[in-house]
Amino acid sequence: MPRHTPDDPDRKLLAESGRALLAWYDRNRRELPWRGTKDAWAILVSEVMLQQTTVVAARPYWERFMARWPTPHDLARAERDELLAEWAGLGYYRRAHLLMDTALAVAESHDGALPRTSEKLRELRGVGDYTAAAVASIAHDEPVAAVDGNVERVVSRWRAIGGDPKKSVAKKAIRAAADAWLSQTRPGDHNQAVMELGATICKPRSPDCPRCPLAPSCRARAAGEPQRYPETPPRAKPTPVTKVGILARRPDGRVLLERRSESPNAGFLELPQRVVETTAMPPTAAQISDACNEVASAAGLALTPGVTLTAHKHSITRYRITVWPIETAASTRRRPVAPFAWCRIDDVDQPLTTASKRILTKNAPSLFAS
DNA sequence: AATGCGGGGTC
DNA sequence: GACCCAGCATT
Numbered sequence: 490m491p492r493h494t495p496d497d498p499d500r501k502l503l504a505e506s507g508r509a510l511l512a513w514y515d516r517n518r519r520e521l522p523w524r525g526t527k528d529a530w531a532i533l534v535s536e537v538m539l540q541q542t543t544v545v546a547a548r549p550y551w552e553r554f555m556a557r558w559p560t561p562h563d564l565a566r567a568e569r570d571e572l573l574a575e576w577a578g579l580g581y582y583r584r585a586h587l588l589m590d591t592a593l594a595v596a597e598s599h600d601g602a603l604p605r606t607s608e609k610l611r612e613l614r615g616v617g618d619y620t621a622a623a624v625a626s627i628a629h630d631e632p633v634a635a636v637d638g639n640v641e642r643v644v645s646r647w648r649a650i651g652g653d654p655k656k657s658v659a660k661k662a663i664r665a666a667a668d669a670w671l672s673q674t675r676p677g678d679h680n681q682a683v684m685e686l687g688a689t690i691c692k693p694r695s696p697d698c699p700r701c702p703l704a705p706s707c708r709a710r711a712a713g714e715p716q717r718y719p720e721t722p723p724r725a726k727p728t729p730v731t732k733v734g735i736l737a738r739r740p741d742g743r744v745l746l747e748r749r750s751e752s753p754n755a756g757f758l759e760l761p762q763r764v765v766e767t768t769a770m771p772p773t774a775a776q777i778s779d780a781c782n783e784v785a786s787a788a789g790l791a792l793t794p795g796v797t798l799t800a801h802k803h804s805i806t807r808y809r810i811t812v813w814p815i816e817t818a819a820s821t822r823r824r825p826v827a828p829f830a831w832c833r834i835d836d837v838d839q840p841l842t843t844a845s846k847r848i849l850t851k852n853a854p855s856l857f858a859s
Numbered sequence: 860a861a862t863g864c865g866g867g868g869t870c
Numbered sequence: 871g872a873c874c875c876a877g878c879a880t881t
Contacts, residue, residue, distance in 0.1 A: 655871095656871090657871090
């Protein structure tokens with residue numbers, strides 16, 4: 490028993506809104522390098538990069554990446570460290586590892602090509618529902634809705650869908666609405682259009698409704714408060730974390746770095762640092778001394794803490810991290826034990842975390858002289 | 860300076 | 871479903 494007939498008002502509304510959306514997209518879409526291709530690998534790489542950064546930041550990384558590794562096979566043949574070094578500065582480095590895993594899996598798979606369906610793409614490491622749908626719809630016109638944060642916002646407003654989109658009830662309702670709405674003729678463009686609308690017009694705090702192609706049929710707008718959707722529960726306050734960072738330099742311009750073997754920042758070089766349980770800002774001399782001794786013993790060096798430098802703050806998801814860099818004198822005769830090493834930081838092949846790079850740039854600019 | 864956001868993995 | 875990942879744009 491078909492519930493929809495050709496002149497069902499619902500169906501008509503969806504079709505009209507879809508046309509308005511695509512017409513808007515055709516006039517207003519940003520020209521981006523990965524929008525000129527139907528190559529699934531190029532699109533996958535762009536999607537993975539865009540998961541964690543803005544278009545502006547990701548763009549040069551994507552250009553370099555594609556020039557260097559134009560197919561999954563090219564990446565599969567590369568050293569993991571080369572990828573990490575190329576990814577340095579983009580953040581959320583775990584995704585680089587997952588992309589490497591995917592390249593290796595694809596290179597070893599039957600035909601050595603990326604799967605063509607969203608269902609199969611979904612099985613790759615680092616590829617979830619959103620990314621699988623985005624790649625399949627954009628590269629192969631598979632009619633599957635790609636629902637990211639932008640789409641959640643646009644759809645929940647347009648249809649006035651209440652509830653927390655992170656929870657399954659609202660999530661399902663939003664997905665159902667997005668699926669029903671999806672253009673069957675241009676699914677890839679439709680998906681990109683909704684995301685583009687969310688990024689440029691239907692923004693989280695200040696939606697620009699007068700310029701929105703969906704305004705005539707938008708229920709949240711009709712209700713007068715588009716910002717009320719989607720419903721977002723208050724977040725927990727970030728946990729403060731205090732660290733002591735050991736800044737030890739040699740006269741030859743090398744600096745003591747520690748290579749992380751575990752998450753977070755697995756495979757990356759960092760200033761040796763240790764968490765301190767403290768309320769003192771800066772930490773007390775005893776706490777600094779403890780952290781220093783810990784690093785000294787792990788590295789097999791003698792370290793003597795000196796001046797406490799200006800704190801560096803950065804935050805991630807639910808931690809607010811304060812690092813106190815300590816100018817430290819080191820015994821330079823002995824070779825440090827792995828994973829510690831005296832490193833040149835103007836050596837571009839070394840993957841250095843953004844936080845450590847900033848601390849070093851601020852406190853030891855001469856190390857970047859080259 | 861404080862706030863808000865983001866997709867995927869894992870258990 | 872809760873928590874982790876190890877930043878950045880917006881306000």
